[in-house]
Amino acid sequence: MTAAPAIEVRHLTKDFRVGLKGVKLRAVDDLSLSIPRGQVYGLLGPNGCGKSTTLKVVLGLVPATAGEVSILGLPSATAEARARTGFLPEAPYFHKFLSGRELVRYCAHLSGVPSDRVESAVEEAVALVDLREAAGRLVGTYSKGMLQRIGLAQAIVHDPELVILDEPTAGVDPVGAAAIGRIIEAMRARGKTVVLCSHLLGQVEQVCDRVAIMDKGRLVLEGAVEEVLERRDRHVLTVDALTPAALAAAEAALVAHGARLGAVTHPRRSLEELFRELVTGSRDA
Amino acid sequence: MKAACHRSLWIARITFLEAIRQRFFAFLFILGAALVLASGAVRVFDFGHSELKFLADFGFGGLFLFGSILGVVMTAQLFFAEIDNRTALTLLAKPLSRAEFLAGKFLGIWAVLGVFVLVLAALLAAMLGWRAAELAQLAADRRLAPPECDLAGLALYAALQWLRLGVVVAMVLAVAAAARTFLFAVVVGALAVLAGQLQWLSQELLLKPAEPGLGQAALWLLTHLLPNLQQFNLGDALVLAPHQVAAGTLPWVFLSGVAYVVAFLVLATFLFRRREI
Numbered sequence: 001m002t003a004a005p006a007i008e009v010r011h012l013t014k015d016f017r018v019g020l021k022g023v024k025l026r027a028v029d030d031l032s033l034s035i036p037r038g039q040v041y042g043l044l045g046p047n048g049c050g051k052s053t054t055l056k057v058v059l060g061l062v063p064a065t066a067g068e069v070s071i072l073g074l075p076s077a078t079a080e081a082r083a084r085t086g087f088l089p090e091a092p093y094f095h096k097f098l099s100g101r102e103l104v105r106y107c108a109h110l111s112g113v114p115s116d117r118v119e120s121a122v123e124e125a126v127a128l129v130d131l132r133e134a135a136g137r138l139v140g141t142y143s144k145g146m147l148q149r150i151g152l153a154q155a156i157v158h159d160p161e162l163v164i165l166d167e168p169t170a171g172v173d174p175v176g177a178a179a180i181g182r183i184i185e186a187m188r189a190r191g192k193t194v195v196l197c198s199h200l201l202g203q204v205e206q207v208c209d210r211v212a213i214m215d216k217g218r219l220v221l222e223g224a225v226e227e228v229l230e231r232r233d234r235h236v237l238t239v240d241a242l243t244p245a246a247l248a249a250a251e252a253a254l255v256a257h258g259a260r261l262g263a264v265t266h267p268r269r270s271l272e273e274l275f276r277e278l279v280t281g282s283r284d285a
Numbered sequence: 286m287k288a289a290c291h292r293s294l295w296i297a298r299i300t301f302l303e304a305i306r307q308r309f310f311a312f313l314f315i316l317g318a319a320l321v322l323a324s325g326a327v328r329v330f331d332f333g334h335s336e337l338k339f340l341a342d343f344g345f346g347g348l349f350l351f352g353s354i355l356g357v358v359m360t361a362q363l364f365f366a367e368i369d370n371r372t373a374l375t376l377l378a379k380p381l382s383r384a385e386f387l388a389g390k391f392l393g394i395w396a397v398l399g400v401f402v403l404v405l406a407a408l409l410a411a412m413l414g415w416r417a418a419e420l421a422q423l424a425a426d427r428r429l430a431p432p433e434c435d436l437a438g439l440a441l442y443a444a445l446q447w448l449r450l451g452v453v454v455a456m457v458l459a460v461a462a463a464a465r466t467f468l469f470a471v472v473v474g475a476l477a478v479l480a481g482q483l484q485w486l487s488q489e490l491l492l493k494p495a496e497p498g499l500g501q502a503a504l505w506l507l508t509h510l511l512p513n514l515q516q517f518n519l520g521d522a523l524v525l526a527p528h529q530v531a532a533g534t535l536p537w538v539f540l541s542g543v544a545y546v547v548a549f550l551v552l553a554t555f556l557f558r559r560r561e562i
């Protein structure tokens with residue numbers, strides 16, 4: 001028997017009632033997804049397409065209008081399913097009067113970490129998100145990047161099998177986002193399943209194994225990143241020291257074999273790559 | 286069960302920390318304490334009962350009024366702080382049931398009100414004890430009987446008020462669990478407390494002969510569903526005339542108070558169960 005998928009969503013529909021008249025707003029429309037274990041899975045789509053709503057239904061925070069959801073083979077919205085799941089909500093906000101370490105400790109107790117293991121679990125989680133020095137400061141003084149990272153720490157303090165991250169890099173600078181990307185990769189290396197949702201496509205492309213793209217509550221594409229992005233009918237050659245004569249000769253040779261040269265351009269690096277080459281770190285933590 | 290209690294107590298602990306940081310709490314706390322202390326400056330000069338009664342009534346009134354306001358407003362505030370700031374989103378995504386969450390909120394707020402009641406009652410006890418001793422001395426000089434004042438009765442009164450506030454908190458939590466806004470929860474919660482306090486009025490009305498109709502049905506619901514909060518106000522009888530409380534009254538008041546707390550928490554959980562977070 002093969003293990004159940006990390007998350008299974010079948011024909012999920014969610015309507016919100018908005019305004020005084022209770023007009024229906026369909027946030028998620030007949031969505032079916034099966035998220036395999038041990039991978040980083042990206043849920044993509046524009047703002048308001050229903051990503052967060054889907055995740056909230058998966059966690060049982062919002063009841064579904066129709067359809068079924070299971071986590072690790074368990075019906076979602078059960079305490080057992082949630083004990084094996086960690087969640088970082090969108091634009092997280094925590095009790096300001098707690099220090100980072102107190103917050104993570106609080107969450108460890110709520111997540112069922114045995115009392116004698118709480119301290120070591122807290123230190124491990126805080127170290128993983130690289131906040132060991134700032135962990136004694138009040139959460140109210142944290143920058144956005146630090147809030148996301150302490151949010152990540154509280155989500156993983158009980159060592160869950162499945163980690164669900166809603167826009168973990170929103171509002172975080174590229175260096176901080178790359179750090180979060182590395183944390184996600186570290187979790188994959190430990191065999192965790194990570195589901196993240198985002199509209200920052202460049203980031204997702206780098207960390208995700210599979211992606212699903214949603215639009216207006218519907219699923220429009222799903223597949224492994226490599227397969228989805230590769231254009232198997234086209235090829236790119238990267239050439240150094242190309243002279244006009246060499247180019248003409250190469251084009252002639254290609255034509256002789258029935259191929260056709262489409263375009264000759266210079267490769268570009270992304271602004272993000274450039275930024276990360278030039279800037280070494282933020283002052284957070 | 287042990288794990289559930291552990292989680293509830295953690296919610297209670299953080300709720301307590303949040304509550305005692307509130308300016309609103311500090312304000313009413315100081316106001317209540319000031320009222321009790323200020324009442325000590327009053328002199329009636331009849332060397333007895335009426336002066337102690339004045340002192341006690343001032344203290345009972347402060348405890349009752351500020352305790353009620355704190356109970357209603359703080360409960361609604363601390364509940365909606367979790368919902369509106371979306372901290373509830375983080376917490377309820379954990380293996381924490383909604384019943385545990387509400388139980389934790391209840392315990393945290395009730396603990397803060399316990400501190401409030403304890404401090405005010407201790408201040409009142411100090412004032413009463415001091416004046417009663419002075420008055421007893423004066424009465425002895427004139428060969429009069431000393432005025433009665435029972436401080437153990439005051440402790441019992443404080444416990445009853447704490448229990449009454451527990452009923453208030455549980456009731457407001459049930460309202461807040463179904464309410465969309467903080468203001469609605471405060472207004473409806475305050476009305477419910479007021480109606481509970483005026484139970485004896487509706488009970489008397491119900492006993493009068495009247496046409497059976499909608500008004501009568503509403504009255505019946507009001508008297509049977511809302512707790513009788515007035516029954517906790519035994520201050521005068523307990524402190525100033527300690528032998529007047531009928532034997533079965535106290536156990537009954539305690540038991541019904543605990544039953545109302547449990548019933549309202551169950552109702553709150555039921556209303557909160559499918560709420561979108």
Ligand SMILES: Nc1ncnc2c1ncn2[C@@H]1O[C@H](COP(=O)(O)OP(=O)(O)O)[C@@H](O)[C@H]1O
Pocket residue numbers: 016017018025026027045046047048049050051052053054561
């Ligand atoms: N509690 C709610 N009440 C009413 N409408 C909502 C609620 N939550 C989300 N929506 C609506 O549902 C749609 C999907 O929202 P959301 O899932 O947050 O999108 P995303 O996370 O993809 O940006 C949006 O149109 C949003 O306005």
Ligand SMILES: [Mg+2]
Pocket residue numbers: 048051052053090166167
């Ligand atoms: Mg979202």
